[in-house]
Amino acid sequence: MKAYLLYEAGGPDKLVLGGTKRPALQSGEVLVKVKAISINPADAIYRNSPAFIAHIFGQEWPVILGWDIAGEVVEKAENTAGFEVGDAVFALLQKARGYAEFVAVNTELLANKPNNITFEEAAAAPMAGLTAWQPLVHGMTIKTGNQIFIHGASGGVGHYAVQIAKYLGAQVIATSSAKNRNFVLSLGADKHIDYQTENFWEVMSDVDFVFDTIGGETLEHSIDVIKSGGTIISIIPMTDERLKAKAQEKNVNLSLWGLQVNGDDLRAFADLMAKGILKSYLTKTYPFAEMAAAHTQIETRRTVGKIALIV
Numbered sequence: 494m495k496a497y498l499l500y501e502a503g504g505p506d507k508l509v510l511g512g513t514k515r516p517a518l519q520s521g522e523v524l525v526k527v528k529a530i531s532i533n534p535a536d537a538i539y540r541n542s543p544a545f546i547a548h549i550f551g552q553e554w555p556v557i558l559g560w561d562i563a564g565e566v567v568e569k570a571e572n573t574a575g576f577e578v579g580d581a582v583f584a585l586l587q588k589a590r591g592y593a594e595f596v597a598v599n600t601e602l603l604a605n606k607p608n609n610i611t612f613e614e615a616a617a618a619p620m621a622g623l624t625a626w627q628p629l630v631h632g633m634t635i636k637t638g639n640q641i642f643i644h645g646a647s648g649g650v651g652h653y654a655v656q657i658a659k660y661l662g663a664q665v666i667a668t669s670s671a672k673n674r675n676f677v678l679s680l681g682a683d684k685h686i687d688y689q690t691e692n693f694w695e696v697m698s699d700v701d702f703v704f705d706t707i708g709g710e711t712l713e714h715s716i717d718v719i720k721s722g723g724t725i726i727s728i729i730p731m732t733d734e735r736l737k738a739k740a741q742e743k744n745v746n747l748s749l750w751g752l753q754v755n756g757d758d759l760r761a762f763a764d765l766m767a768k769g770i771l772k773s774y775l776t777k778t779y780p781f782a783e784m785a786a787a788h789t790q791i792e793t794r795r796t797v798g799k800i801a802l803i804v
Protein backbone atom coordinates (compact mmCIF):
# COMPACT_ATOMS: atom_id res chain seq x y z
CA MET A 494 0.00 0.00 0.00
CA LYS A 495 1.01 3.63 -0.40
CA ALA A 496 1.97 5.50 2.77
CA TYR A 497 3.99 8.48 3.91
CA LEU A 498 7.13 7.09 5.51
CA LEU A 499 9.24 9.17 7.87
CA TYR A 500 12.82 7.84 7.93
CA GLU A 501 14.09 10.56 10.27
CA ALA A 502 12.64 13.50 12.18
CA GLY A 503 12.78 16.88 10.45
CA GLY A 504 10.91 19.25 8.15
CA PRO A 505 7.88 18.54 5.93
CA ASP A 506 10.21 17.24 3.17
CA LYS A 507 11.09 14.27 5.38
CA LEU A 508 7.66 12.77 4.71
CA VAL A 509 8.29 10.42 1.78
CA LEU A 510 5.49 8.81 -0.21
CA GLY A 511 6.44 5.15 -0.64
CA GLY A 512 5.26 1.57 -0.48
CA THR A 513 4.85 -0.63 2.60
CA LYS A 514 2.94 -3.73 3.73
CA ARG A 515 -0.72 -3.50 4.67
CA PRO A 516 -1.15 -3.83 8.44
CA ALA A 517 -2.08 -7.31 9.73
CA LEU A 518 -5.23 -7.39 11.85
CA GLN A 519 -5.28 -8.32 15.55
CA SER A 520 -8.39 -9.52 17.36
CA GLY A 521 -10.82 -6.61 17.79
CA GLU A 522 -9.53 -4.72 14.76
CA VAL A 523 -10.95 -3.88 11.35
CA LEU A 524 -9.01 -2.81 8.29
CA VAL A 525 -10.07 0.65 7.14
CA LYS A 526 -9.42 1.86 3.59
CA VAL A 527 -8.54 5.46 4.35
CA LYS A 528 -10.40 8.07 2.30
CA ALA A 529 -9.45 11.24 4.19
CA ILE A 530 -7.08 12.34 6.94
CA SER A 531 -6.65 15.59 8.79
CA ILE A 532 -3.57 17.41 10.01
CA ASN A 533 -3.09 18.94 13.45
CA PRO A 534 -0.25 20.93 15.03
CA ALA A 535 0.69 17.66 16.78
CA ASP A 536 1.47 16.06 13.40
CA ALA A 537 4.17 18.67 12.76
CA ILE A 538 5.43 18.60 16.35
CA TYR A 539 5.91 14.82 16.25
CA ARG A 540 7.42 14.92 12.74
CA ASN A 541 10.10 17.25 14.07
CA SER A 542 10.89 15.47 17.33
CA PRO A 543 12.93 12.23 17.63
CA ALA A 544 11.91 12.00 21.32
CA PHE A 545 8.17 12.21 20.59
CA ILE A 546 8.50 9.71 17.75
CA ALA A 547 10.38 7.27 20.02
CA HIS A 548 7.62 7.67 22.61
CA ILE A 549 5.13 6.10 20.18
CA PHE A 550 7.28 3.91 17.96
CA GLY A 551 10.29 2.97 20.11
CA GLN A 552 13.19 2.05 17.81
CA GLU A 553 10.93 1.35 14.77
CA TRP A 554 11.92 3.24 11.57
CA PRO A 555 10.57 4.34 9.19
CA VAL A 556 7.36 5.37 10.94
CA ILE A 557 3.93 6.42 9.69
CA LEU A 558 2.38 9.48 11.38
CA GLY A 559 -1.28 10.54 11.28
CA TRP A 560 -3.96 10.35 13.97
CA ASP A 561 -7.21 11.50 12.30
CA ILE A 562 -8.72 9.20 9.68
CA ALA A 563 -12.02 8.49 7.96
CA GLY A 564 -12.67 5.68 5.53
CA GLU A 565 -14.44 2.41 4.81
CA VAL A 566 -14.19 -0.94 6.60
CA VAL A 567 -12.83 -3.50 4.10
CA GLU A 568 -11.90 -6.43 6.36
CA LYS A 569 -12.69 -7.67 9.88
CA ALA A 570 -10.84 -9.77 12.47
CA GLU A 571 -12.76 -11.65 15.20
CA ASN A 572 -14.37 -9.67 18.06
CA THR A 573 -15.43 -6.75 15.87
CA ALA A 574 -19.21 -6.98 16.37
CA GLY A 575 -21.03 -3.75 15.55
CA PHE A 576 -19.00 -2.93 12.44
CA GLU A 577 -19.33 -4.53 9.02
CA VAL A 578 -17.42 -4.47 5.75
CA GLY A 579 -18.65 -1.45 3.82
CA ASP A 580 -19.31 0.74 6.89
CA ALA A 581 -18.13 4.37 6.64
CA VAL A 582 -16.22 5.14 9.83
CA PHE A 583 -13.80 7.57 11.41
CA ALA A 584 -11.38 7.41 14.32
CA LEU A 585 -8.66 8.98 16.42
CA LEU A 586 -5.78 6.50 16.20
CA GLN A 587 -3.99 5.57 19.41
CA LYS A 588 -0.56 5.15 17.84
CA ALA A 589 -0.76 7.16 14.61
CA ARG A 590 -0.10 5.26 11.30
CA GLY A 591 -2.90 7.13 9.53
CA TYR A 592 -0.94 8.54 6.53
CA ALA A 593 -1.61 5.37 4.57
CA GLU A 594 -4.06 3.71 2.22
CA PHE A 595 -5.04 1.20 4.92
CA VAL A 596 -4.98 1.26 8.71
CA ALA A 597 -5.91 -1.33 11.35
CA VAL A 598 -8.25 0.16 13.97
CA ASN A 599 -9.65 -1.38 17.15
CA THR A 600 -13.43 -1.08 17.03
CA GLU A 601 -13.38 0.50 20.52
CA LEU A 602 -12.00 3.62 18.82
CA LEU A 603 -14.35 3.68 15.81
CA ALA A 604 -17.42 5.79 15.22
CA ASN A 605 -19.79 5.55 12.27
CA LYS A 606 -19.40 8.47 9.89
CA PRO A 607 -22.67 10.42 9.88
CA ASN A 608 -24.33 10.24 6.43
CA ASN A 609 -24.73 14.02 6.27
CA ILE A 610 -20.98 14.76 6.34
CA THR A 611 -18.11 14.02 3.97
CA PHE A 612 -15.11 11.82 4.76
CA GLU A 613 -12.98 15.00 4.98
CA GLU A 614 -15.37 16.58 7.49
CA ALA A 615 -15.31 13.39 9.56
CA ALA A 616 -11.52 13.10 9.43
CA ALA A 617 -11.22 16.73 10.59
CA ALA A 618 -12.96 16.06 13.88
CA PRO A 619 -11.31 13.45 16.12
CA MET A 620 -8.18 15.11 17.54
CA ALA A 621 -9.28 18.75 17.50
CA GLY A 622 -12.92 17.97 18.27
CA LEU A 623 -12.19 15.76 21.28
CA THR A 624 -9.56 18.18 22.58
CA ALA A 625 -12.41 20.69 22.82
CA TRP A 626 -15.08 18.17 23.87
CA GLN A 627 -13.34 16.53 26.81
CA PRO A 628 -12.45 19.69 28.83
CA LEU A 629 -15.81 21.38 28.17
CA VAL A 630 -17.99 18.32 28.76
CA HIS A 631 -15.99 16.37 31.35
CA GLY A 632 -13.78 19.07 32.91
CA MET A 633 -16.30 21.92 33.35
CA THR A 634 -19.83 22.01 34.73
CA ILE A 635 -21.27 24.46 32.20
CA LYS A 636 -24.89 25.43 32.91
CA THR A 637 -27.25 27.42 30.71
CA GLY A 638 -26.27 31.07 30.73
CA ASN A 639 -22.75 30.58 32.16
CA GLN A 640 -20.13 32.71 30.46
CA ILE A 641 -17.19 30.98 28.83
CA PHE A 642 -14.19 32.74 27.34
CA ILE A 643 -12.59 30.76 24.50
CA HIS A 644 -9.13 31.64 23.16
CA GLY A 645 -8.05 30.75 19.63
CA ALA A 646 -11.65 30.34 18.52
CA SER A 647 -10.83 30.34 14.80
CA GLY A 648 -8.40 27.40 15.03
CA GLY A 649 -8.98 23.68 14.79
CA VAL A 650 -9.70 23.12 18.49
CA GLY A 651 -11.27 26.52 19.15
CA HIS A 652 -13.84 26.36 16.34
CA TYR A 653 -15.25 23.14 17.78
CA ALA A 654 -15.08 24.57 21.33
CA VAL A 655 -17.35 27.50 20.41
CA GLN A 656 -19.93 25.13 18.93
CA ILE A 657 -19.79 22.76 21.92
CA ALA A 658 -20.11 25.64 24.41
CA LYS A 659 -23.18 26.96 22.57
CA TYR A 660 -24.68 23.45 22.55
CA LEU A 661 -24.16 23.33 26.34
CA GLY A 662 -26.08 26.60 26.68
CA ALA A 663 -23.18 28.90 27.48
CA GLN A 664 -22.74 32.52 26.53
CA VAL A 665 -19.54 32.56 24.50
CA ILE A 666 -16.90 35.27 24.33
CA ALA A 667 -14.22 34.29 21.84
CA THR A 668 -10.90 35.61 20.56
CA SER A 669 -9.24 35.62 17.16
CA SER A 670 -7.62 38.23 14.95
CA ALA A 671 -9.91 40.71 13.16
CA LYS A 672 -9.84 38.83 9.85
CA ASN A 673 -11.50 35.81 11.47
CA ARG A 674 -14.14 37.78 13.41
CA ASN A 675 -17.04 36.88 11.12
CA PHE A 676 -16.03 33.23 11.06
CA VAL A 677 -15.99 33.09 14.88
CA LEU A 678 -19.37 34.84 15.13
CA SER A 679 -20.78 32.47 12.49
CA LEU A 680 -19.91 29.56 14.80
CA GLY A 681 -22.29 31.01 17.39
CA ALA A 682 -20.01 33.17 19.56
CA ASP A 683 -21.98 35.96 21.27
CA LYS A 684 -19.07 38.35 21.50
CA HIS A 685 -15.75 38.60 19.68
CA ILE A 686 -12.50 40.08 20.91
CA ASP A 687 -9.63 40.84 18.55
CA TYR A 688 -6.69 39.83 20.73
CA GLN A 689 -4.29 41.80 18.50
CA THR A 690 -5.89 45.20 19.14
CA GLU A 691 -7.72 44.78 22.47
CA ASN A 692 -6.42 43.83 25.90
CA PHE A 693 -9.18 41.42 26.86
CA TRP A 694 -8.32 41.75 30.56
CA GLU A 695 -9.25 45.44 30.35
CA VAL A 696 -12.67 44.91 28.78
CA MET A 697 -14.08 41.90 30.60
CA SER A 698 -14.38 40.37 34.06
CA ASP A 699 -16.12 37.71 36.13
CA VAL A 700 -16.50 34.98 33.51
CA ASP A 701 -17.35 31.50 34.80
CA PHE A 702 -15.02 29.47 32.57
CA VAL A 703 -11.98 29.96 30.36
CA PHE A 704 -10.84 27.50 27.69
CA ASP A 705 -7.26 28.33 26.75
CA THR A 706 -5.63 27.04 23.56
CA ILE A 707 -2.80 29.60 23.57
CA GLY A 708 -0.96 29.54 26.92
CA GLY A 709 1.71 31.98 28.15
CA GLU A 710 0.57 35.56 28.73
CA THR A 711 -2.90 34.74 27.39
CA LEU A 712 -3.32 32.22 30.18
CA GLU A 713 -1.82 34.55 32.76
CA HIS A 714 -4.25 37.37 31.91
CA SER A 715 -7.13 34.91 31.82
CA ILE A 716 -6.80 34.55 35.58
CA ASP A 717 -7.61 38.29 35.80
CA VAL A 718 -10.97 37.93 34.05
CA ILE A 719 -12.42 34.89 35.77
CA LYS A 720 -14.59 34.99 38.87
CA SER A 721 -13.57 33.47 42.18
CA GLY A 722 -14.56 29.79 42.09
CA GLY A 723 -14.34 29.71 38.27
CA THR A 724 -12.52 27.11 36.18
CA ILE A 725 -9.77 27.59 33.61
CA ILE A 726 -8.69 24.64 31.50
CA SER A 727 -5.65 25.05 29.28
CA ILE A 728 -4.48 22.58 26.67
CA ILE A 729 -1.00 24.13 26.56
CA PRO A 730 1.60 22.80 29.01
CA MET A 731 2.25 25.29 31.82
CA THR A 732 5.87 25.92 32.64
CA ASP A 733 5.35 28.92 34.92
CA GLU A 734 4.66 27.93 38.54
CA ARG A 735 3.58 31.53 39.28
CA LEU A 736 0.39 30.96 37.34
CA LYS A 737 -0.73 28.17 39.65
CA ALA A 738 -0.04 30.38 42.69
CA LYS A 739 -1.93 33.32 41.10
CA ALA A 740 -4.91 31.08 40.38
CA GLN A 741 -4.89 29.64 43.89
CA GLU A 742 -4.80 33.11 45.41
CA LYS A 743 -7.94 34.02 43.46
CA ASN A 744 -9.65 30.70 44.26
CA VAL A 745 -9.65 29.73 40.58
CA ASN A 746 -9.42 26.11 39.45
CA LEU A 747 -6.63 25.99 36.88
CA SER A 748 -5.64 22.77 35.14
CA LEU A 749 -3.99 21.36 32.04
CA TRP A 750 -5.99 18.93 29.88
CA GLY A 751 -4.32 16.31 27.74
CA LEU A 752 -6.37 14.65 25.01
CA GLN A 753 -7.44 11.09 25.78
CA VAL A 754 -8.12 8.66 22.96
CA ASN A 755 -11.71 7.63 23.71
CA GLY A 756 -14.20 6.02 21.33
CA ASP A 757 -17.22 6.84 23.52
CA ASP A 758 -16.42 10.55 23.29
CA LEU A 759 -16.00 10.29 19.52
CA ARG A 760 -19.34 8.51 19.15
CA ALA A 761 -21.06 11.22 21.27
CA PHE A 762 -19.42 13.85 19.05
CA ALA A 763 -20.55 11.97 15.92
CA ASP A 764 -24.16 11.97 17.16
CA LEU A 765 -24.11 15.76 17.33
CA MET A 766 -22.52 15.97 13.88
CA ALA A 767 -25.31 13.73 12.57
CA LYS A 768 -27.84 16.19 14.03
CA GLY A 769 -26.07 19.13 12.41
CA ILE A 770 -25.23 20.63 15.83
CA LEU A 771 -21.45 20.28 15.42
CA LYS A 772 -19.71 20.93 12.10
CA SER A 773 -16.18 20.74 10.75
CA TYR A 774 -15.09 23.84 8.84
CA LEU A 775 -12.47 22.93 6.28
CA THR A 776 -10.47 25.86 5.04
CA LYS A 777 -8.55 23.76 2.52
CA THR A 778 -8.50 20.18 1.27
CA TYR A 779 -5.29 18.84 -0.28
CA PRO A 780 -4.68 15.85 -2.52
CA PHE A 781 -2.67 13.06 -0.82
CA ALA A 782 0.38 14.04 -2.91
CA GLU A 783 0.54 17.41 -1.11
CA MET A 784 1.31 16.25 2.42
CA ALA A 785 4.31 18.59 2.73
CA ALA A 786 2.14 21.60 1.82
CA ALA A 787 -0.43 20.61 4.45
CA HIS A 788 2.32 20.34 7.09
CA THR A 789 3.73 23.72 6.06
CA GLN A 790 0.25 25.23 6.41
CA ILE A 791 -0.41 23.79 9.89
CA GLU A 792 2.95 25.12 11.06
CA THR A 793 1.85 28.70 10.31
CA ARG A 794 -0.39 28.48 13.42
CA ARG A 795 -2.82 30.58 11.40
CA THR A 796 -5.00 27.85 9.93
CA VAL A 797 -8.69 28.76 10.07
CA GLY A 798 -10.82 25.76 11.10
CA LYS A 799 -9.27 22.56 9.78
CA ILE A 800 -7.33 21.21 6.82
CA ALA A 801 -7.70 17.71 5.40
CA LEU A 802 -6.22 15.48 2.70
CA ILE A 803 -8.09 13.20 0.35
CA VAL A 804 -6.38 9.82 0.12
Ligand SMILES: NC(=O)c1ccc[n+]([C@@H]2O[C@H](COP(=O)([O-])OP(=O)(O)OC[C@H]3O[C@@H](n4cnc5c(N)ncnc54)[C@H](OP(=O)(O)O)[C@@H]3O)[C@@H](O)[C@H]2O)c1
Pocket residue numbers: 533534535620621624644645646647648649650651668669670671672673688706707711727728729750751752791794795796797798
Ligand atom coordinates in the same frame (compact mmCIF):
# COMPACT_ATOMS: atom_id res chain seq x y z
N1 LIG B 1 -3.27 19.27 25.26
C1 LIG B 1 -3.62 18.55 24.22
O1 LIG B 1 -3.88 17.35 24.33
C2 LIG B 1 -3.71 19.21 22.86
C3 LIG B 1 -4.43 18.56 21.83
C4 LIG B 1 -4.56 19.21 20.60
C5 LIG B 1 -3.97 20.45 20.40
N2 LIG B 1 -3.23 21.00 21.40
C6 LIG B 1 -2.58 22.32 21.18
O2 LIG B 1 -3.60 23.30 21.13
C7 LIG B 1 -3.20 24.39 20.31
C8 LIG B 1 -4.32 24.73 19.34
O3 LIG B 1 -4.48 23.67 18.43
P1 LIG B 1 -5.28 23.92 17.09
O4 LIG B 1 -5.41 22.62 16.38
O5 LIG B 1 -6.51 24.70 17.37
O6 LIG B 1 -4.23 24.87 16.32
P2 LIG B 1 -4.44 25.73 14.99
O7 LIG B 1 -5.60 25.20 14.23
O8 LIG B 1 -3.12 25.80 14.33
O9 LIG B 1 -4.81 27.17 15.55
C9 LIG B 1 -4.69 28.24 14.66
C10 LIG B 1 -5.52 29.38 15.17
O10 LIG B 1 -4.94 29.94 16.35
C11 LIG B 1 -5.29 31.32 16.39
N3 LIG B 1 -4.36 32.05 17.23
C12 LIG B 1 -3.02 32.07 17.15
N4 LIG B 1 -2.51 32.85 18.14
C13 LIG B 1 -3.58 33.33 18.85
C14 LIG B 1 -3.73 34.17 20.01
N5 LIG B 1 -2.67 34.70 20.63
N6 LIG B 1 -4.98 34.41 20.49
C15 LIG B 1 -6.06 33.88 19.89
N7 LIG B 1 -5.99 33.10 18.77
C16 LIG B 1 -4.76 32.82 18.27
C17 LIG B 1 -5.22 31.74 14.94
O11 LIG B 1 -6.17 32.79 14.80
P3 LIG B 1 -5.78 34.16 14.09
O12 LIG B 1 -5.13 33.78 12.77
O13 LIG B 1 -7.09 34.84 13.95
O14 LIG B 1 -4.80 34.82 15.00
C18 LIG B 1 -5.63 30.49 14.15
O15 LIG B 1 -6.97 30.55 13.69
C19 LIG B 1 -1.90 23.96 19.62
O16 LIG B 1 -0.81 24.54 20.31
C20 LIG B 1 -1.89 22.44 19.81
O17 LIG B 1 -0.58 21.91 19.82
C21 LIG B 1 -3.10 20.43 22.63
